[in-house]
Each structure stands twice: as C-alpha cells, then as structure tokens.
Amino acid sequence: MRKGKFIGIGVGPGDPDLLTVKAVKALNKVDVICAPKSSKSKPSLALSIINSVLNDRGSKYETLEPLFPMIEDKEELQKYWNDAAHVIIEKLNDGLDVAFITLGDPAVYSTFSYVFKIIEGMDFETMIIPGITSFTGCAASAKIQLAEKDEIIVIVPKVDERLSQIMACGDTFVIMKTSRHSNQLENIINQDKRDKEIISVQNCSMKDEKIFNGFVIKDGLWVRTVVINQCWDSTV
Amino acid sequence: MRKGKFIGIGVGPGDPDLLTVKAVKALNKVDVICAPKSSKSKPSLALSIINSVLNDRGSKYETLEPLFPMIEDKEELQKYWNDAAHVIIEKLNDGLDVAFITLGDPAVYSTFSYVFKIIEGMDFETMIIPGITSFTGCAASAKIQLAEKDEIIVIVPKVDERLSQIMACGDTFVIMKTSRHSNQLENIINQDKRDKEIISVQNCSMKDEKIFNGFVIKDGLWVRTVVINQCWDSTV
Numbered sequence: 001m002r003k004g005k006f007i008g009i010g011v012g013p014g015d016p017d018l019l020t021v022k023a024v025k026a027l028n029k030v031d032v033i034c035a036p037k038s039s040k041s042k043p044s045l046a047l048s049i050i051n052s053v054l055n056d057r058g059s060k061y062e063t064l065e066p067l068f069p070m071i072e073d074k075e076e077l078q079k080y081w082n083d084a085a086h087v088i089i090e091k092l093n094d095g096l097d098v099a100f101i102t103l104g105d106p107a108v109y110s111t112f113s114y115v116f117k118i119i120e121g122m123d124f125e126t127m128i129i130p131g132i133t134s135f136t137g138c139a140a141s142a143k144i145q146l147a148e149k150d151e152i153i154v155i156v157p158k159v160d161e162r163l164s165q166i167m168a169c170g171d172t173f174v175i176m177k178t179s180r181h182s183n184q185l186e187n188i189i190n191q192d193k194r195d196k197e198i199i200s201v202q203n204c205s206m207k208d209e210k211i212f213n214g215f216v217i218k219d220g221l222w223v224r225t226v227v228i229n230q231c232w233d234s235t236v
Numbered sequence: 237m238r239k240g241k242f243i244g245i246g247v248g249p250g251d252p253d254l255l256t257v258k259a260v261k262a263l264n265k266v267d268v269i270c271a272p273k274s275s276k277s278k279p280s281l282a283l284s285i286i287n288s289v290l291n292d293r294g295s296k297y298e299t300l301e302p303l304f305p306m307i308e309d310k311e312e313l314q315k316y317w318n319d320a321a322h323v324i325i326e327k328l329n330d331g332l333d334v335a336f337i338t339l340g341d342p343a344v345y346s347t348f349s350y351v352f353k354i355i356e357g358m359d360f361e362t363m364i365i366p367g368i369t370s371f372t373g374c375a376a377s378a379k380i381q382l383a384e385k386d387e388i389i390v391i392v393p394k395v396d397e398r399l400s401q402i403m404a405c406g407d408t409f410v411i412m413k414t415s416r417h418s419n420q421l422e423n424i425i426n427q428d429k430r431d432k433e434i435i436s437v438q439n440c441s442m443k444d445e446k447i448f449n450g451f452v453i454k455d456g457l458w459v460r461t462v463v464i465n466q467c468w469d470s471t472v
Binding site: 008012016116126143147 | 244246248251252253254255256257258260261341342343344345346349350352356362364365366367368369372373375376377379380381382383384385386387388389390391392393394396398401402405406
C-alpha cells in the first residue's frame with residue numbers, strides 16, 4: 001500500500017496573500033492538515049492564516065491540532081512531540097498525505113523541526129515548502145532594508161549576554177521574542193555607540209499591524225548598525 | 237492626474253511556485269515591470285522566474301530592463317541607479333503602476349534598495365512585497381533547520397576578517413557569494429573547533445539544483461555550529 005507524504009509548510013507572517021503558490025497548491029491537495037497550537041483555549045494562528053484557502057477547497061480534509069505547550073521541561077516537551085508524531089505517522093501509514101503548517105518559515109525557530117526529526121528517519125516521502133519569515137515581512141511593512149553590500153545580519157531569538165557579545169560584530173540585528181526582556185535589550189543596544197535606527201513591528205502583515213520608530217515595551221523586535229526592529233515571534 | 241504606484245516585489249529563489257499569492261496578484265495588474273540585469277548579454281533571472289505569470293496575463297504590460305552592472309565604482313553605480321529611477325519616475329508620472337522585481341527578498345542585499353531610496357522621498361505611493369529568501373529556500377531544499385530554540389543565525393554576504401570575528405558568537409552561518417573566496421572560507425571555518433555540519437546548495441529550487449554535504453569549490457554557501465551551507469547569491 002502507498003504510504004503518505006509528510007509536507008512542512010511555512011504559512012508566512014499573517015497575511016494569507018503571503019502564502020506561496022506552492023503552499024496553496026499543497027494545501028488544496030493534502031488529506032490531513034496538522035496545525036499545532038500552544039494552548040487548548042487559543043485557536044491556532046497558522047490555521048487561521050490558511051482559512052481562506054481551506055474554505056475554497058472542494059475536497060474533504062481532516063484537521064489535527066496537537067498541543068505544543070510553551071514549557072521549558074525538555075522531557076515533557078519531547079512527550080508532546082512524540083505524541084504528535086505518532087498521530088501523524090498513523091495517517092501516513094494509512095496512505096494519507098499530511099501537511100504540517102508553521103508560522104513564518106519551517107527552518108527558522110519552528111516547532112516543525114522536532115516532529116520532522118522523528119518522522120525523517122522513517123520510510124516516508126518528505127517535502128518542505130519555505131515561507132516568508134517574520135523579519136522579511138516586517139522589513140517590507142516598514143519599507144526598510146535589512147542589509148546592503150557587505151553588511152552582516154544577525155538574528156537573535158533571545159535577549160541575553162550573547163546579544164551584547166555579538167552586537168559589536170554585526171550591522172543589522174533582528175531581535176525576536178523580546179517581550180520579556182525589553183529593559184535588558186534597551187541597555188544592551190545603548191551600550192553600542194554607533195548611530196542606530198530602531199524599528200519595532202507588531203502583528204506584521206495583519207489587520208492590526210503596528211510599526212514604531214524606537215522601542216516598544218512589551219513585545220517582539222529587530223536592529224541595524226543603524227536599526228532595531230521589532231518583529232513578532234515567528235515560532236508557533 | 238493620478239500618479240502611479242511603485243511596488244518592490246521579491247520573486248524568491250527560482251521556482252515560480254515560490255512566488256507569493258500577493259506577488260502574483262500584483263504582477264497580473266501592474267502596467268510596467270522593471271527587471272534589472274547585470275549584463276547586456278545575459279537575460280534577467282528574476283524576469284525568467286515570473287515568465288509563466290506574465291504568459292498567463294490577459295492585459296498588456298511593458299517591460300523595462302535597466303542595466304545594473306557588477307562594478308565597484310560607487311559614483312559610476314549611482315549613475316546607473318539614477319538612470320533607472322529616472323525612467324521609472326517618468327512612468328509613475330504618466331499614471332502607470334511599476335513593479336520592480338528582485339531575486340529573493342527586496343530587503344536582503346537587493347539592488348532594489350538603491351532605486352527605492354531615490355523614489356521613496358518623492359510623492360508616489362509605494363509598497364514592498366516580501367519574497368522567499370535564498371537561505372530559507374536552501375534550508376527547505378536541504379531539509380535542514382537553520383535554528384532552534386536560542387540559536388543565533390548570522391548572514392554574511394562576504395568572506396573576510398569580519399567572518400572570523402563573528403564566527404565565535406553565532407550558531408548558524410549563512411555565507412552568500414563565496415565563489416571568489418572558498419579557500420579563505422574553508423580556513424576560517426576550520427579554525428572554529430566546534431562540530432560542524434556543512435551544507436552547500438547551488439541553484440536553489442531550480443531544475444539544476446544541487447545539494448552537497450561539505451564545501452564546494454567555486455560557489456555560494458552557509459553554516460551552523462554545526463552547519464555550513466552554500467546558498468546561491470540572492471542579489472540581482
């Protein structure tokens with residue numbers, strides 16, 4: 001019996017029109033759509049982005065919404081990933097194609113990677129469809145350049161002492177998930193004596209998108225020798 | 237009289253299906269498509285990527301192919317950018333919408349930025365549509381992660397002493413445009429004593445795509461604490 005194909009799909013930062021044509025084609029064909037969510041009470045944002053595509057589908061499909069809670073305990077997390085992989089593997093063994101959707105791009109701080117590692121080693125066909133990352137989405141919304149010529153871009157998912165170390169070596173800094181550390185971030189950036197352009201973006205490409213010059217307390221971000229931009233958390 | 241709108245569009249790494257839905261919609265509507273090329277004798281790669289979209293268009297459009305040669309002289313380059321901007325501004329003043337297409341994403345090492353800076357300060361409506369970057373395209377093709385959890389991604393457009401400086405501070409290194417410096421790159425990477433995974437990708441997402449483990453002499457690239465990946469030049 002034919003086994004199903006496992007497809008990782010990046011759905012971009014929020015605007016459904018930022019899906020790629022390849023993603024739309026795949027989402028119109030797969031049998032099962034897997035959209036992880038971080039809380040039982042909150043709907044999956046990635047799923048809401050592809051809603052319009054799914055509404056236009058003629059053929060039936062099934063939706064899986066495994067829970068990937070935002071916890072630190074590695075063993076506990078591994079259990080959730082294993083559970084999700086187990087359900088997906090059952091579908092693949094039944095000959096059903098499964099799409100795993102993820103905000104932004106599947107290769108950039110995505111929970112997809114944990115499940116992919118489990119399934120990758122087994123005998124299933126796999127494919128990954130890249131997505132628009134949160135930081136290029138933010139740059140487009142703010143109409144700024146991330147880098148020109150020989151400039152080095154640094155993407156930092158967490159504000160800590162590693163950021164102050166690397167700050168001297170790069171030109172543009174994309175700082176993600178800054179909500180819990182905005183004072184520390186401001187201190188680190190102020191220690192760098194170069195001229196700076198700081199831009200913060202919230203809810204990139206969505207109806208409630210906001211773009212600020214400077215810092216915003218309580219949210220995401222990025223930077224440039226010249227720049228700091230807030231971008232939203234691209235993890236699921 | 238209504239003035240035209242200036243739209244920067246990222247067309248992704250090569251596969252026309254990696255265009256976003258938003259890009260396809262814009263390309264179907266604009267009056268003028270501007271596709272810069274680096275040499276008079278070579279056709280524009282960005283233009284070839286959108287060929288299938290343009291072939292499906294019912295309405296007429298005009299194509300501009302300004303020359304942006306790969307030269308170092310800044311004044312000389314500025315002259316080419318000014319000439320291109322001048323032709324675009326004429327079209328915008330005539331009420332025509334102009335799309336400027338660029339490989340990968342318009343915010344990442346794109347020639348679009350130079351022309352955008354000239355036009356931005358004038359009284360035209362502008363919009364930027366992000367594209368799939370070469371490095372997320374390469375990650376998808378190679379089925380690898382660029383970063384997980386707290387890992388720092390560094391994107392380096394040129395191999396020189398700045399790369400050896402920053403090497404100690406990051407986890408994943410995307411090295412672009414390595415063709416002219418592959419020995420130097422290999423030396424810099426070998427000086428870093430961590431375990432590494434090195435992946436090189438050529439002609440990402442295109443028919444002649446090639447993925448290698450390790451280095452490839454004479455072409456693009458990237459890295460991880462754990463990784464080095466060759467990706468193709470995302471500049472026009």
